[in-house]
Amino acid sequence: MARRPSPSDYRSDVWNDWCPGCGNFGIVAAMYQALAELNADPKATVVVSGIGCSGKIPHFLSVSGVHTLHGRAIPFATGIKLANPGLNVIVNGGDGDLLGIGAGHFVALGRRNIDITVIMHDNQVYGLTKGQASPTLPRGIRTKALPMPNLQDPVNPVALAIASGYTFVARGYSSRVKHLKDLIKAAVEHRGAAFIDVLQPCVTYNDVFTYDYYDKRVYALEESGWDPDVRDESDAARKAAEAYAKAFEWGDRIPIGVFYRNAHVPSFEDRIAGRLPGYLKVPPAAEPVDSGGAPLMDADAFRKAFSKYIVEIGEG
Amino acid sequence: MARRPSPSDYRSDVWNDWCPGCGNFGIVAAMYQALAELNADPKATVVVSGIGCSGKIPHFLSVSGVHTLHGRAIPFATGIKLANPGLNVIVNGGDGDLLGIGAGHFVALGRRNIDITVIMHDNQVYGLTKGQASPTLPRGIRTKALPMPNLQDPVNPVALAIASGYTFVARGYSSRVKHLKDLIKAAVEHRGAAFIDVLQPCVTYNDVFTYDYYDKRVYALEESGWDPDVRDESDAARKAAEAYAKAFEWGDRIPIGVFYRNAHVPSFEDRIAGRLPGYLKVPPAAEPVDSGGAPLMDADAFRKAFSKYIVEIGEG
Amino acid sequence: MTLRALDFILGGPQGGGLETSSQILTWAFARAGYGVISDREYFSNIRGRHSYVHAEVSATGLPRALRYPIHLLGAMDAETVFTHFGDLAPGSYLVYDTGEEGKVYESIPSIEPELKARLRAAFREAGLDGTLGSLVKYLSASRRVVPVGLHYASVLSEAQKEVGIAASQASRYVSAILVGAVAGLTGLGDGPVSYGLSRRFPKKELYEPNRYVAGAVASYVKSKFGAPLALEASSIGQRELLVASGNDVSAMAKIVGGLRFQSYYPITPAADESFTLEEYESLHLDGFDSEVVVLQTEDELAAINAAVGAALAGARSATATSGPGFDLMVEGLGWAGMNEVPVVVTYYQRGGPSTGQPTRGAQSDLLSSVFASHGEYPRIVIASGDHEEVFRDAIEALNYAERYQMPVIHLVDKFLANTIASIPMPDLSSIRIDRGKLVGEAAGAGGYKRFDFSSPISPRAFLGQAVMWYTGDEHDEWGHITEDPESRVKIMEKRMRKLEIADSEIPEEARASYYGPERADFLLVGWGFVKGAALAALEDLSAEGLRGAYLHVRMFSPYPSRLVSRILAGFEPDRVIDVEHNYTAQAASLLAMNTGFRIRRSVLKFTGRPMYADELARAVKSVLSGSEREVLSYGA
Amino acid sequence: MTLRALDFILGGPQGGGLETSSQILTWAFARAGYGVISDREYFSNIRGRHSYVHAEVSATGLPRALRYPIHLLGAMDAETVFTHFGDLAPGSYLVYDTGEEGKVYESIPSIEPELKARLRAAFREAGLDGTLGSLVKYLSASRRVVPVGLHYASVLSEAQKEVGIAASQASRYVSAILVGAVAGLTGLGDGPVSYGLSRRFPKKELYEPNRYVAGAVASYVKSKFGAPLALEASSIGQRELLVASGNDVSAMAKIVGGLRFQSYYPITPAADESFTLEEYESLHLDGFDSEVVVLQTEDELAAINAAVGAALAGARSATATSGPGFDLMVEGLGWAGMNEVPVVVTYYQRGGPSTGQPTRGAQSDLLSSVFASHGEYPRIVIASGDHEEVFRDAIEALNYAERYQMPVIHLVDKFLANTIASIPMPDLSSIRIDRGKLVGEAAGAGGYKRFDFSSPISPRAFLGQAVMWYTGDEHDEWGHITEDPESRVKIMEKRMRKLEIADSEIPEEARASYYGPERADFLLVGWGFVKGAALAALEDLSAEGLRGAYLHVRMFSPYPSRLVSRILAGFEPDRVIDVEHNYTAQAASLLAMNTGFRIRRSVLKFTGRPMYADELARAVKSVLSGSEREVLSYGA
Ligand SMILES: Cc1ncc(C[n+]2csc(CCOP(=O)(O)OP(=O)(O)O)c2C)c(N)n1
Ligand SMILES: Cc1ncc(C[n+]2csc(CCOP(=O)(O)OP(=O)(O)O)c2C)c(N)n1
Ligand code: SF4
Ligand code: SF4
């Protein structure tokens, strides 16, 4: 693409079969826009998703897409990114996907601070399996498809991300498309593990956390003077604790925007590069493995490399 | 046992094959003592463990023990407890077990607030598989068996427990046996999901976080005037955020004791009882399922219960 | 002239009321004394994609399979006609919305590209312009299909006037139009239709307008066409019928069987069972009390292990899942096997591999379940073939689990799970509950050995009744770890012996059934939902003078090797035909493994759609005249 | 009189230096030109429980199996003698610590209760008092065992004086005592011993005192006993040997094979391979550069899926695990199969089920890996039988994965993984790297169809080279979801056809090997580590005039059915004997499934200890004289 791309350039021609009015449309729109503004190379951009309504998103984008298994988008993304750190890897997952069945990987990604952006479609339900409670649905709430009010307490995605070590933690709202687009851009540009919890109304199963509900309550953190940035490394713990506390603001006012950003933590790729000197220049995906069908290692190199295992027969 | 039991009554006659000097000895000693002081009925006490050095603990105790799978102690314990809420269920797991492979379940238990006590043997390594980094080992540290310094950031167990919704969160130290015993007693007595992060020196593989290291640094929260208790429900979020921040105190001074305790959250069992009126009186494990080999449900009851599925043939 | 059986399809967009029409009609036909079976086909999608119900109604028996071509297609939208017009028999009836006649298939986004490509070819060949109108004309002219055109919008605006339904709600009554049209064409009485409607809409506000719409359409259609698809009077002779999906039958059976704990993680097509259990979690009728903890876990790893935990505590315990979820249960299953835990996994098979065809049917998880988890431990694997078998098997699964102290996998396929069938009321008096060897509180007295070696099946105490240990490591009688080699041999033999005991105790006749004449000319071998199609196809074939029999395998571990070998011995090897819903003929592989008999001929289907009696019959004929492998693919 | 081969055992507490002794001796014997194989047996324990190394040293060939009884037992502690005294041949040598003569087995807590019970019976029968001393006397008197008693403490205090080792470190030199004693009894020269020591202790501070201790003990023993276990001069004729465990051989092969990414989660006995890879993660020799990302994941779910992700990006990618971990990989494996991902799983089998015998060997994961994951997808399953096969197979696994675009499971058993063997240097010039059909950047040009239907194996581009899609749902050529039934048939056939291609391309001779005379009287059928014992047992049997052959199965999917059937056809059915390390004869089941041939006789072992050539030979004789099933259990 020589010309500046437009959002519609990032749209595939697969029919989008989300329910009419679904909050996911706002998320994918924000992605089209963000990718366009980032001038993202469709080949070098990989959207990795889990299973759920949200999981279908790669098929609607004209960048590479890997629609994985329920809960496992993060491990797939980890392998893709570490094999080729030159790729821009974005994970889209449902709240069930990332914080229920995938919670272990969610925590692990934070600890690694791999340069991956995670966008969570937070609709408080399991959309694709017809509306059961997801891990973000508060206790006592009974959305449409539930036979009884929810028995489990919710997990707070922003708080959990902070506790897990993500170095960019934000919340967006699917119908504030421009705001969300900016969050996505910032997350992608952040070097490290970035997480965006996107409030996403499910018009079919969630009759509690609706557009109406959020429209009345949502406000932008940045407009309220919130400063998410860790400016000095020594300040990281305090900033994180404050952001953690802020994450629980919910009720009449629901903050969206960046809660926490720390650019001082080295990405996992940088840490690997500390051990593998060629890593960033010639990543594993690109490093040759043969020369015309023969192994690169010859008998000589083998002897040198594995001398530890070789015994020359002799007398002493 | 008519007489008051002594700690040694809770000791099985299986030979304990932990390395001499292992911090686990302190933990099991604290358990013997706590069980004795709680006058625990050995039949009604079930210790559920994962896999690891820590995972062997049930065999050393003369209460019932279920040595499960790596990472899965919490789901087993969940099934046991919910099937028979009359049992006193204690989970012992390694740091790899609970916060690596089992992190998803760890988070889920917090959300449910089931009345289970989780004791984590925090030795910063995978003991039984010979000393790899566990999820609590800080980045850059190189313990004995590591070929290179650890690449991953640690997760803070206390912080993660608070973020996950545990209503009792504490830290102990395996060589402060009496202090740990008191924590275990308090955790067991707490009605809800209780978590104790126990600093446990691994004398074989962890040459960084040693007895010496901790002995110099550890101090008791309660002695420093810390008040972990949520006295008023509305205060829970603030208290939790404070405890969260406190969890990161680490360095010259390492706090042990109860960080956070909230007795106001109903246990999962109580929530179930709200749906199943007979639940606490006659739990699933005890409710009869047959009468002399015949099903309890007769044709009549079947018709009543499942009338929705029955069509009587007729004219209108 | 009346019909003995009727096959019809109703189609429309997912979420558009199709299930409502189908439910009402199912109840209505059953009420009128007919047997009904209906399969629902739908995409992995919440709203908008094409979904349909294919039903057979019978006057002479409780039908167990579906057939093409169909007598009647009721279309909510143009896509339905574009998708199913080829299914229509000559002389059949097509109910459609004349308001959509101008719709062109190319412009319908929900039609998949592959179908569009086929439509393009078909329309080109027939010289049609791509509109619904042109297609209807063509069907009428060249295929003798009778168009039953209704202007849905007019019907509904009429209803708005007559019974005052709000314009915004009008689309909800399209389902009633279909009900009316089917009732009209089949001459289904007012009584049964009202009965169906009143069950679906217990509230008057909804019942009345629906009845109005259905009634108006029915009289119009009847007046215009004269009930051409009327069924003969029922000769089934039941007083009442149980009308339910396989999922619901399994849930009911579990409650009858004394289930006390079910953990699950939502997954299609298993989750419906757990929702039904939730609905009945607390039953207190006079003289009957049943409470079931139904726990939605964070994943399937937790589901299986929580179920195992509950079983250790003494609850009759189960979980339900399908392929992807089962994969995650594999490790837990092995622990249960090692620790002799009675736990049931109800395994709803869907199209694989991987996420595969999440809402479509298959029987491709047999080998992966029979051999799930590393190492060797005994397990029982049952597979049900119809709703009545599901009922029995769901209860027996709980019994076997406790009697033999091992995990039981109960295989059900999605076809069965989502198919609604009318079956006789279960005979509860013939059902036994078997909890196996229990010692109970008595065990608490002395030292209790959970794995007492003195017999392969050690008396069981629950957690809470005695002090005991469990471990996934190899263990001694007490449940403590041991690595002693001689002990290892003993306990492996103890555990595996249980399977031999099960093999000797469970009659082989309960594990494999033979249907057909004593001397038949060929044998179909199948399992699961194949049963219905196989039996129906055999009937059809015998009408053509081909005398076949059907061997239905119901248990795969322990395998009924002797009985199966005996039956096979009665047939020419080339006259034995394996019939399965998979690619690799998995049950035939197991049969070879257990008997040494390799079936050389097969009829397979793996499109995710059920086998239809007619296509199976045709395929059997091809095989009998030499074909080695027939792959079926009928059905949209 | 010199020996052609020597079997010895060294034993002591886990963590007590046993591995050091064994390593040094292995190097020393190899240096002297002998072939060596040594198996390490240990508990799932870090310190204190009994561990031992059983080795065979050969002057005439590179040994591939172990034998009982042994010529020499070197005991670090009393427990070793209590555990292994029964293994000693008449006339064999027992090296032990006279300082422990007063030790009573009953008071040694690490001895398992089962062994204690057997000791109790044995001691009672022999009229012994339970002390080590009484046992040694008994062995000497009644079993012609020659006691080589050394007072370890004195030896060490001597050394303290002579070479100034600290008292606190003295126990670390017990390993050198064993080295010295073995060297003395076998007359192993100073040169080789010093060589072994210097490799183990490159630093002089450690080398010197160890050499001193070993040397002192050796001369003492030699002077007293005169090297009674001397081996004849080696006739092996190699210039150099590769001496490594199966784990290490696999790691080396992966590096030669161009591995670029390995994810793993620690588990015995797989993890050692990944540690070795970590050690060699960055190799920059002149002309040769290799960097491998070795990622320790949070669990095996992550390990397999990260490996798959890396493969999609274009890295040659693998993971390594064993039973419990593999169970967790099952779902990911299915996704890889569905998406035609080249990924290798090196599967180290250990004793199951469940946690089982985590540090013991088995071959009981064959069926669960051949059928892992729901649904049907092609996979290749290879099993290696010895170290040389591991080297070849680890590379071929990477090749097959990329050539056929499917997951490859490489089965290795714990025996092989932890056994250290001396093998010839691999011939690298015969090795090919095959990346399969790649389109590379060229794909980026037009629209790239990852699953182009035009041939079963579609040309592959990496993520980053083109826009492409993957999904675990059934998909079209682009990788987009489709539920179309006709498409489904096409893509299922495309995927499954790849296995037929592999079956036609990979010579059956590379998948099953026949060892033995053209016309043999009986046939052993085995796989994996059975190979060594089978070949050794056949040699022994042929010395007794029993002419047998061995069929070694190396690939289980696609199965070499034609070749296997052909070989089997040459034998009386009752003269075919299945030999495996499991309970249910899994490979025989697969053989039956694939060929219809049911092997009726078997020799099985499932104690977690390897099969020994002598016990196998005995069992084969029993089978040949009528027994149907022989269960072996030798070995502590
Ligand atoms: C292992 C496994 N378990 C269960 C499922 C069934 N399943 C499909 S989507 C889904 C939940 C979707 O919820 P969420 O992740 O919140 O995504 P949403 O549909 O709400 O976007 C589940 C449980 C599956 N595909 N795989
Ligand atoms: C699924 C699975 N993966 C891996 C293992 C191997 N394994 C055994 S113990 C262990 C780690 C133990 O570490 P931790 O949980 O910290 O316990 P510790 O030994 O330190 O007490 C692992 C990875 C296993 N048993 N199961
Ligand atoms: S079910 Fe909910 S989340 Fe899924 S597509 Fe429909 S509205 Fe969106
Ligand atoms: S390895 Fe470490 S944790 Fe395990 S028993 Fe030894 S000292 Fe304890």
Ligand SMILES: [Mg+2]
């Ligand atoms: Mg969701």
Ligand SMILES: [Mg+2]
């Ligand atoms: Mg640990």
